[in-house]
Amino acid sequence: MKILILNGNPPGGKGQIDSYIDRLVEKMKSAGHDVTAITLRDHKISPCIGCFQCWVKTPGICSIDDDARDITRQFMAAQYVILASPLMMGFPSFLLKNAMDRNICIVHPHLEEVDGEVHHKKRYDRYPVISLLLEKEADTDEEDIDILKDIFRRQAVNMWSSVGFIHFTESPVEEIIHAITVH
Amino acid sequence: MQLLFINASPRGKKSNTGILMGHFIRGFLETSGNACDVEYLVKHKNNLKILVEKFNASDNVIIGFPLYIDAMPGSVKAFMEALAPLQGRKEFPALGFMIQCGFPETAHLRFVARYCEKFTRRIGCRFLGSILKGGCEGLDVQPTFLTEKYFSLFGMLGVDFGKTGKIDEVILTKLARPEHLSAENMAMVVPFINQGLWDAQMEKNGVLDRSFDRPLIP
Numbered sequence: 361m362k363i364l365i366l367n368g369n370p371p372g373g374k375g376q377i378d379s380y381i382d383r384l385v386e387k388m389k390s391a392g393h394d395v396t397a398i399t400l401r402d403h404k405i406s407p408c409i410g411c412f413q414c415w416v417k418t419p420g421i422c423s424i425d426d427d428a429r430d431i432t433r434q435f436m437a438a439q440y441v442i443l444a445s446p447l448m449m450g451f452p453s454f455l456l457k458n459a460m461d462r463n464i465c466i467v468h469p470h471l472e473e474v475d476g477e478v479h480h481k482k483r484y485d486r487y488p489v490i491s492l493l494l495e496k497e498a499d500t501d502e503e504d505i506d507i508l509k510d511i512f513r514r515q516a517v518n519m520w521s522s523v524g525f526i527h528f529t530e531s532p533v534e535e536i537i538h539a540i541t542v543h
Numbered sequence: 544m545q546l547l548f549i550n551a552s553p554r555g556k557k558s559n560t561g562i563l564m565g566h567f568i569r570g571f572l573e574t575s576g577n578a579c580d581v582e583y584l585v586k587h588k589n590n591l592k593i594l595v596e597k598f599n600a601s602d603n604v605i606i607g608f609p610l611y612i613d614a615m616p617g618s619v620k621a622f623m624e625a626l627a628p629l630q631g632r633k634e635f636p637a638l639g640f641m642i643q644c645g646f647p648e649t650a651h652l653r654f655v656a657r658y659c660e661k662f663t664r665r666i667g668c669r670f671l672g673s674i675l676k677g678g679c680e681g682l683d684v685q686p687t688f689l690t691e692k693y694f695s696l697f698g699m700l701g702v703d704f705g706k707t708g709k710i711d712e713v714i715l716t717k718l719a720r721p722e723h724l725s726a727e728n729m730a731m732v733v734p735f736i737n738q739g740l741w742d743a744q745m746e747k748n749g750v751l752d753r754s755f756d757r758p759l760i761p
Contacts, residue, residue: 416744458617
């Protein structure tokens with residue numbers, strides 16, 4: 361399977377997530393997966409400025425010419441995307457959010473009904489499955505996790521994706537390999 | 544009463560958030576003695592330190608932003624992370640949010656609003672509330688008959704907040720309509736947005752026939 365891991369660990373690379381991803385990539389490769397891990401802090405990813413040129417001027421292409429363009433391309437080329445980040449104030453890092461915000465070019469501005477709500481139309485025939493790999497904070501509680509799960513599920517709906525897994529770095533790497541294999 | 548309004552729209556001054564903010568502040572300032580500072584997050588993007596200090600020195604702060612893929616824009620998350628060192632201090636502003644989206648239903652905003660409330664508790668501020676409004680893309684081109692009612696509600700919310708220091712629940716409930724769209728409403732609203740808002744811009748740019756382009760497929 362073609363897998364993309366976006367590592368949103370902030371500069372300094374503290375905590376467990378970098379080494380966890382290293383182990384994960386190694387195990388995935390030995391399981392025969394085609395895996396790429398992108399460390400977002402090493403790339404130039406400007407925030408989305410809400411100009412909507414990717415919808416109304418250059419359909420499907422972001423107006424900002426930086427590394428996010430290639431990351432979006434790799435996002436769409438993958439079958440499975442793992443969004444990895446430490447939780448910071450109860451949410452993945454701004455690095456990861458900036459990278460995800462830049463992906464709105466993969467959908468179309470037009471709205472349509474999806475399960476009783478209005479969402480954007482799809483631009484492509486297929487989208488990757490998206491999953492979350494998170495590192496907890498000292499004060500992470502059930503409420504935080506519920507909020508995250510709900511927001512993440514809605515992001516998947518808006519990106520015509522489906523949710524794979526939501527895992528924390530405290531669970532063994534093998535569980536993720538298993539989750540991907542059975543998907 | 545003192546208020547710091549942080550317009551955290553990535554569009555800065557030319558933002559739908561700014562239009563809503565303007566109506567709220569106009570109401571807020573009707574009470575004599577009230578003072579409001581406006582800061583644009585985008586102007587602080589390279590160094591958040593001054594804005595964090597200003598936040599910490601305020602009595603009341605409202606952060607306004609548009610919904611970006613079901614949550615806060617990345618730049619707003621960066622500011623929230625920059626506020627983390629304030630956790631555990633004793634003096635805090637009361638904190639509220641003003642969140643708008645292009646989707647016509649308020650339901651889309653409920654999830655990030657839950658996050659904002661939890662964020663407020665985590666940092667140790669008193670929570671003022673979240674003002675939520677859907678249907679806000681292109682406010683400057685929307686016809687007056689669509690906008691005048693809720694612009695005036697934003698004004699009333701500001702007047703009330705200026706007097707009481709509270710965000711009025713009754714007005715919030717009015718603003719939140721429609722929470723969901725009926726099938727009938729959807730059939731009316733969706734073509735109106737698709738053609739009136741989006742196709743019009745694509746046509747102007749000469750790309751209407753390419754609107755479904757798939758440039759990322761080799």
